[in-house]
Every structure is written in C-alpha cells, then in structure tokens.
C-alpha cells in the first residue's frame with residue numbers, strides 16, 4: 001500500500017466542513033478589516049526565500065524543500081507566505097496604485113520539520129500583510145485582527161506576547177552587548193548558537209536548546225538598548241492595543257524565528273494546557289526592509305500568520321463546535337431496480353430545486369438503508385417499493401417529528417419545501433403569530 005509522506009495528512013469529508021467554516025470565518029474577518037485576498041504560487045524561485053547568505057533562521061537553513069526542475073531551475077516549495085507576497089508585490093508593482101496594500105492569503109506551506117502535534121511538513125497558513133505604512137497603529141490593527149479571529153473561534157483566553165527589536169541602530173548596539181555576553185559562555189552554547197553568535201546573535205534568544213541555561217537569564221535585555229525613536233514607536237503600539245482593550249504581555253526575550261523582522265514582533269497563544277509545543281496559534285511582526293531587499297521601493301510593512309491546523313485543534317480542544325452536524329434534506333430508500341430508477345428522477349427534480357438528496361447505490365437491505373439515512377442525518381427519509389410505485393406514491397417520514405405520510409411521487413419536492421418553510425416560519429416569533 002502506498003501511504004502519505006511523513007508529516008502530511010488527509011482532510012477527510014467529516015473534517016472538511018470545519019475547514020470550510022474556518023476559511024469562511026477568516027474571509028469575514030478580513031472583510032471587516034478591509035484586507036484583500038492575494039494568491040501566489042506554491043513554489044517560487046529558490047532566491048525568494050534564500051535571499052541572504054547570513055540568514056540563520058531554521059526555516060531557511062534547514063527546513064525548505066528545495067529541488068531542481070526539469071530545466072535545472074532551482075525551486076523552493078514555499079515555507080511561509082510573506083516572502084512570496086513580497087515578491088508578487090514588487091513584481092506586479094502593487095505600490096503604484098495604492099500607497100498601502102492590505103492583503104491576506106491562505107494555503108499550504110512546506111517545512112521539513114520533525115512532525116508532532118500541531119507541527120506538520122505540509123500545513124496551512126492564513127496570513128495578512130499590510131505593506132506601505134510605517135504607522136504603529138497598523139501594527140496594532142494586525143494584532144487586533146488576529147485576536148478577533150481567535151475570539152471568533154470561541155477561544156476566550158488569548159495571550160498576546162509582544163516585543164520590539166527596534167531599528168537598525170538599536171539592534172546594532174544590542175548586538176554588541178549580546179556578543180560580549182554570549183562570547184564569555186561560548187563553550188556552553190549549542191552548535192547552532194555558535195553559528196548564530198557570528199551571524200545573528202539576537203537569534204540565540206530564540207534557541208530552544210539553550211533557553212533554560214543560567215547565562216540566558218542574565219543576558220542583556222533589548223529594551224535597555226532601544227533608541228528614543230524605537231522606544232517611542234513601541235510605546236505607541238502598546239498604547240493603541242490599550243485603546244482597543246487588548247491584553248498583552250511584553251516579553252523582552254521574544255525575537256521570533258525569522259530574520260527579516262525589525263521593531264514590533266508578537267505571538268498569539270491560546271491558553272490551552274493540552275496544546276503543548278504547538279501553543280502558538282499565530283505570530284508576526286514588522287519587516288521594513290524585505291520589499292527593498294527583493295528589489296522594490298522602500299516599503300515599511302507588517303504582517304502575521306496563523307497555522308490553520310492549530311486553530312482547528314484549539315477550537316476542538318475548547319469544546320466549541322465550529323460547525324453543526326452535517327445534514328441532508330432527503331435520503332431515499334429504493335426497494336428494487338424499478339424503484340431505484342424512479343428515485344434517480346425524483347432526486348434530480350429535488351436537487352434542481354436546491355434540496356440535498358442521496359440514495360443507496362449498493363441496493364442494501366431495508367435495515368441497512370435506514371441506517372444510512374440515519375448516518376447522513378437526513379431530515380426526511382423516503383421509501384419507494386414496488387407497491388407504492390404501482391400507485392405512483394411514496395412513503396415519506398419527517399425525521400424531526402417522526403410523522404409519516406404517503407404522498408404522490410409528483411408531490412415530493414413541494415411537500416419537502418412546504419415543510420421546511422413552515423419550520424422556518426415557526427422559528428420566527430412574529431411569523432408564528434401570523435400562522436395561527
């Protein structure tokens with residue numbers, strides 16, 4: 001048997017409705033914040049993600065799926081959305097018509113990581129990118145959009161962790177003191193951190209291996225090295241979050257795992273103990289140089305991405321149902337070949353009229369067909385046997401009330417529609433009075 005590759009999974013029919021509902025919720029929230037959809041290729045030129053020889057992020061150095069196509073072009077499966085969106089922004093000159101582009105995307109990403117709960121090799125991200133504005137208010141807007149999404153999934157306990165990496169000047173002065181600090185503990189650093197010490201010492205703070213060592217706790221903190229401008233900018237972001245009543249926790253060790261960030265960085269967590277390592281639902285930050293690194297004009301930008309698998313996992317652990325049970329309008333039980341043929345005609349009429357229907361194409365026993373009607377949560381079960389067929393009649397059961405009737409084959413569609421309309425009217429108090 002051929003099986004799926006490690007770190008991938010199938011979304012089966014039972015789960016796909018939750019995915020559709022989540023995607024629908026995301027689209028509605030993006031509309032509220034006026035972010036417009038962009039769809040970029042799943043594979044890009046290698047250089048889109050491997051821009052900088054000095055990049056120390058695990059994602060770029062260890063996790064990308066890189067290959068040569070049949071014409072010897074170096075290709076990378078996208079490990080994240082931001083760089084591809086930035087490439088599309090520059091290539092399509094989106095900056096010409098709009099000084100600020102507010103974009104969102106959803107789709108599969110690929111990282112060669114060790115698979116575990118909430119961590120896959122093919123996973124799906126929803127991301128937003130606001131390109132063209134330097135305002136601290138838009139950093140707060142992006143975080144607020146993320147919090148709205150988490151809330152819309154019924155998760156109340158949201159934790160926003162936030163930090164500022166400052167501008168280049170601030171990072172350079174912080175870099176110097178960090179190098180000094182970690183150089184005196186170089187023998188205790190893991191192999192990756194030894195490389196980071198040379199190339200990007202800030203990223204040492206993100207190390208999962210060295211994190212609990214004592215010399216980590218005594219490392220200098222970035223906020224002591226932010227220059228006046230960076231500090232004021234960070235305060236303005238926090239003030240905007242306060243204004244929206246969004247709770248946050250400033251975490252001076254938060255540096256994030258990607259090298260393109262400056263100023264604001266943040267993570268949104270769900271406070272769900274069973275979640276373990278995959279606790280971070282979404283994360284992002286400001287990246288003011290990425291667009292110009294890709295050949296575009298100077299474009300200060302900020303964005304964020306969520307793992308859709310993690311959002312669904314958090315939602316199911318919270319016990320909140322994203323979708324109601326799957327139902328269909330009518331399930332037909334046909335007893336005999338003639339009845340089955342007639343049933344396909346009636347279903348055709350019903351489907352054209354907008355009713356969802358199904359029947360048993362395996363011609364199972366009466367008992368097994370009833371079971372299937374049940375499994376499909378049919379609102380109505382219809383039984384057509386030879387006797388009924390001779391009289392051009394069909395037996396119909398309303399599964400919500402257990403009422404049963406025998407009606408003309410011609411009446412199936414209007415009968416069901418009429419019952420559904422009555423139920424809808426009954427659900428509306430004002431209409432209910434009219435009915436009486």
Ligand code: HAM
Nearest residue numbers: 080082118119120123281282283284285303304305307
């Ligand atoms: P990231 O932190 O690498 O940031 O990923 C964002 C989110 O994607 C994570 O918080 C997590 O929910 C999900 N995720 C990442 N890796 C996996 C995986 N292997 N399996 C399942 N879910 C995963 C970025 O990707 C940046 N592009 C975010 C951003 C947008 N920054 C600015 N704009």
